[in-house]
Amino acid sequence: MNLLPDLPASSRPDQAAEEAWIEDTTRKIRHAFLKRELSAEIVQAKGTPNALLLHFRGSDRLTVGLLEAKLGELRTTDGLDIISVRPGLGVVIVMVARPNRLTLTLPDAWKNWHPKAGPNTEILIAIQENDNSPLYLSPYPQPHTLVAGATGSGKSVLIQTIILGIASTNSPEEAEVVIIDPKQGLDYMGFEKLPHLTNEIITSPDDALHSLSELVAEMERRLRLFRESRVQNIDDYLRKGKEGLPRLWVIHDEFGDWTQNKDYSDKVTALVNRLGQMARAAGIYLIFAAQRPDNTIFPMILRSNLGNRLILKVDSAGTSEISVGIKNAGAEKLLSRGHLLALTGSSPELVYAQVPYVDGPTVEQVVARINQKYPR
Incomplete structure (x- = not known):
């Protein structure tokens, strides 16, 4: 399946310059380790779009704890920017x-992506730094997703990539998208003609509450349908050949913008808590984004149901811990512009990855191709 129009791939680095940089950086870091009496036996050295990954053989003279204690020194004295x-x-x-x-x-990111025909719930969102393998977002086993990141971290680009992935691998009858954006939809204008959009991009709190209320009603309608059909969830329902129900992907950017208003906060809390607990079986998946997703922004019940964590660069170690849910995760040390720490249901460990760069013209070209494939 050809997912993209004819878009240019990124230029490759000069091979000789790349090898020289890897060799020089490897030499510097080995020298820095040895002068501090740390073991420096390198097993593997590999360049990624963001960094040099060095695998050192672990020993009593080289542990994570020993290195973490020396990070400030390595940065200031040796000029090593260790992420x-x-x-x-x-x-x-x-x-x-x-x-x-x-x-x-x-x-670059999508060149080897060949999703199966029919409804697709595995969305390629980034390339993992450790081995250049694709990183997928899926509602199985964790249905809902938290996206966090400071201004300039690449949060909106990540969400745009998710939307493009959904719409490029599903028909409008298989997947619909709801976009709520307090920033007047400025980051998502290129999606206004997307056939998968259930309605216009939602940019006011009243419209957001109305849409979320409709989603709760639709969830309850679907659950009644499933009970009548003696099935437990949307997958079983569709396997029985019943009425086609599209999966609904609900994207709410800058979730904290309107929750400062107590009236809105009280109403939205009841709605999103209900969706967070029950929507997955009905084929409704939530993707909520915020700069700092603490308990003043996200209701505790909702946050506990946002099992997929896609965290870009945040402003502090405290925000990193809140966002990832793990102490010392290090999201404050990420490099911005799509550099990502991910914790998903498909992997029990944190994954470093890079989100592909998507600009306005790219969005417009891909949406135009989707419109040609699914004319209204």
Whole structure:
């Protein structure tokens, strides 16, 4: 299945310059380790669009704890911009930031994506840094998703990539998208003609409450249908060949903008808590985004149901812990512009990844192709 129109792939780095940079950075970091009497046996060195990944053999003289204690020194004295230090099987994995990052484009990310025919719920959203494998977002086993990131982190680009992935691999009868955006829909104007949109992009709190109320009613209608058909969820219902029900992807950007108003906060809390607890069986999946998703923004019941965590660069270690749900996750050290820490139902461990760059013209070209395929 050809998912994209003819879009240019990103340029590749000069191979000789790439090898020289890897060799020079490897030499610097080994020297820095050895002068501090740390073991520096390298098992693997590999460049990624954002960094150099170095796998050091773990030993009593090189542990994650020993390195973390030296990070400030390595940065200030040796000029090593170390993004993360994490354990692997018999190794310590060190990620050193590139001085000049490479751009990952949508064609690069999607070139080997061949989703199955029919309804698709595995959406390719990024490329993992550890092994260049695709990172997918799926409502199985975790149905709902939290996206967090500061201004400039790439939060809107990630959401745009998710929308393009849904619409490029599903017909409007298989998947519909609801977009709620307090920023007047400015980041999503290119999707206004998308045939998968259930209605116009929602930009007012009253319209958002109305739409969420309709979603609760639709969820309850579907659950009644399932009971009458003696099935438990949308998958069983569709397998029985019953009336086609599209999956509904509900995207609410900047969720915290309107919750400062107590009246709105009280009403939206009741609605999203109900959806968070019961919507997955009905084929309704929530993707909620915020800069700082603390308990003043997200109701506790909703946040506990946002099992997929897609976290871009945040403003502090405290926000990182709140967003990822893990202490010392390090999302405050990410590089912005789509550099991602992901915790999804498909992986029990944190994954570093890069979201492809998507600009306005790319969105318009892909949406135009989708419109040609599914004319209204």
